[in-house]
Amino acid sequence: MAKINVAICDTDDGYRERLVAYLMxxxxxxxxxxxxxxxxxxxxxxxEQRFDTALFGEGFEHVINAALKCGIRGLRLCESPxxxxxxxxxxxxxxxxxxxxxxxxxxxxxxxxxxKAAGGMHAVNAAIVRRGMEVLGVCSPxxxxxxxxxxxxLCARLAERYRVLYINLTARAGFLRVFGIQGDxxxxxxxxxxxxxxxxxxxxxxxxxxxGRIRYIxxxxxxxxxxxFSAEEYAKLLRFxxxxxxxxxxxxxxxxxxxxxxxxxxxxxxxxCLTKNGFYYEEQTAYFLDYLKxxxxxxxxxxxxxxxxxxxxxxxxxxxxxxxxxxxxxDYVRNYMAGGDM
Numbered sequence: 399m400a401k402i403n404v405a406i407c408d409t410d411d412g413y414r415e416r417l418v419a420y421l422m423x424x425x426x427x428x429x430x431x432x433x434x435x436x437x438x439x440x441x442x443x444x445x446e447q448r449f450d451t452a453l454f455g456e457g458f459e460h461v462i463n464a465a466l467k468c469g470i471r472g473l474r475l476c477e478s479p480x481x482x483x484x485x486x487x488x489x490x491x492x493x494x495x496x497x498x499x500x501x502x503x504x505x506x507x508x509x510x511x512x513x514k515a516a517g518g519m520h521a522v523n524a525a526i527v528r529r530g531m532e533v534l535g536v537c538s539p540x541x542x543x544x545x546x547x548x549x550x551x552l553c554a555r556l557a558e559r560y561r562v563l564y565i566n567l568t569a570r571a572g573f574l575r576v577f578g579i580q581g582d583x584x585x586x587x588x589x590x591x592x593x594x595x596x597x598x599x600x601x602x603x604x605x606x607x608x609x610g611r612i613r614y615i616x617x618x619x620x621x622x623x624x625x626x627f628s629a630e631e632y633a634k635l636l637r638f639x640x641x642x643x644x645x646x647x648x649x650x651x652x653x654x655x656x657x658x659x660x661x662x663x664x665x666x667x668x669x670x671c672l673t674k675n676g677f678y679y680e681e682q683t684a685y686f687l688d689y690l691k692x693x694x695x696x697x698x699x700x701x702x703x704x705x706x707x708x709x710x711x712x713x714x715x716x717x718x719x720x721x722x723x724x725x726x727x728x729d730y731v732r733n734y735m736a737g738g739d740m
Contacts, residue, residue, distance in 0.1 A: 401427070402517035403447060407434045408455030408475065413502075417453075420506055428514070437461045444468050451517035453509075455502070462497055471516040471600070472497040508580065515603040531640050532560075535663050537652040538672040539686030540679045543709045545672055546571050547722050549651045550612065551731045552670070554723055557611035560646040563639070564614040568653030569621035577718045579609045581616030586623055588615065592634055599642045609719060613645070624653065629661040636665060664693040671700050703734060 404421070408414040418433045425431075432447065434440040440452075441461050445468060454462055455475040462472055479501045500512045536549045546568065553564045565585065566573050574581045583605040591597040606613050618624055639645055650666070652659060663669055673683045683702070690696045707727050712718055722728055 401430050402450040402514070403430045403432070404513055404517060405432045405434060405440060405447070405449045405452035405470075406455075407437070407440050407452055407458040407461075409435055409457035410455060411435065413455065417506065417509070421510070425510060429517075434458075440465075444470065451513055453500070453513060454497075466497060471518070473500045473512055473516050474498070475500055475502040477502055505580075508582075511580070511607060512604070515600060515606070518599070518603070531636075531645060532647045532668075533636065533666045534647065534649045535652055535666040535669040536649065536672070537659075537663070537669060540673055540682045541654070542672040542674065542705055544705050544707050544727070545653075546573060546576070546651060547709065547712070547727065548670070548672060548703070548705065548731060549649055550577070550719055551722050551728050552735070553612045553614075553649050554610065554719065555732060555735055556647055556649070561644055562612060562647045562649065563606065563643070563645040564612055564649050564651070566614070566617040566651045567624060567627070567656060568617065568651050569624055569655055571617065571651075571653070573617055576712070577609065579607065579614075581607055584616040584619050586618045586620065588635070589623075589627060589631055592631055592638070597638060602638070602642065612719075621655075624655045625657065627656065629658040632662045633665065660690055660693045660696060663690065664696050666699065669696075669700050670703050672703050672705050674706065675704060705730075 406414055406418050406421070408417075414433055414435065418431055421429055421431045432449070437458050437460065440458065441464060444465055449465075449470045451471045451473060452465055453473050453475060454465075462474065465472055474497055476499045498512065498516060500509055534552075536545060536552065538545045542548075546566065549564065549566075553562050556562045567585075585605070588597060588602060588605050591601060605615050607616065608614075618627075636648070639648055650662075652663065656662065671683065671686070673679050687697055687700065690700065707730070711725075712721065
């Protein structure tokens with residue numbers, strides 16, 4: 399993945415130096431960071447450096463317009479939370495000015511997220527030859543409690559080789575809380591803009607977050623919205639991902655309440671169906687497989703996974719994802735993938 403060129407512009411030496419040091423230590427593989435303490439120095443080199451995005455702090459207010467005219471996507475550091483930060487329809491993306499706002503005093507990971515979104519991280523590079531995007535699904539007709547953990551370990555494993563995006567379509571999974579991860583924007587923000595034909599690459603990327611190697615979109619904040627998410631919108635979302643991002647694999651966690659589930663799953667190249675041993679579970683699974691037969695060829699793409707695990711050992715006082723990855727459960731998933739027909 400190509401690095402993005404980022405300019406950090408601020409006359410506050412302490413703030414600028416701490417932010418730059420953090421970026422160079424933790425984001426060196428994804429960003430080239432350039433620090434500026436003097437506005438005139440930044441203005442003199444904006445044509446040469448071809449910055450993807452610039453973060454403007456104290457003392458750089460009068461060079462923002464010049465940067466925007468050169469095609470640089472700007473972010474203004476503000477002293478208080480932007481007024482429209484809670485307006486989920488606005489995304490605080492800068493609107494007509496082209497310069498978004500970022501609250502200066504917030505966790506640095508939140509600022510990094512805004513920088514990457516503005517800089518077009520995961521945007522399609524025209525030089526990349528597109529070979530198609532693989533779409534994988536995970537489901538459980540028995541409501542297996544380890545469905546989301548399975549999906550996360552699956553994504554972590556795939557992310558070792560591919561650019562992976564995880565999208566959760568389950569209700570009441572407590573996804574953000576269980577894994578202790580961020581997500582101010584969610585899938586509802588994307589679908590709202592998709593319905594209004596106003597979904598753009600930059601605003602989409604603001605809804606994509608990172609956890610280790612995994613990129614994810616937080617699930618609907620209101621789980622009832624899953625019922626309104628149509629197969630047509632699902633198809634539009636896939637088309638957008640194919641045309642406007644560089645993700646090579648997308649993993650969907652399918653849950654209850656989804657209308658026309660078989661139609662959605664028919665777009666998947668492979669589906670992991672989680673179940674358990676026992677008459678009751680086996681009958682539920684058989685009923686579900688009969689339902690999928692309405693879509694020709696879909697049942698043949700199902701991979702039945704018998705998961706003899708429970709969630710009782712997941713604890714809040716540890717990194718839940720790493721705990722899962724390097725546990726007996728993680729070994730099971732890795733071994734399954736190594737021996738499967740993925």
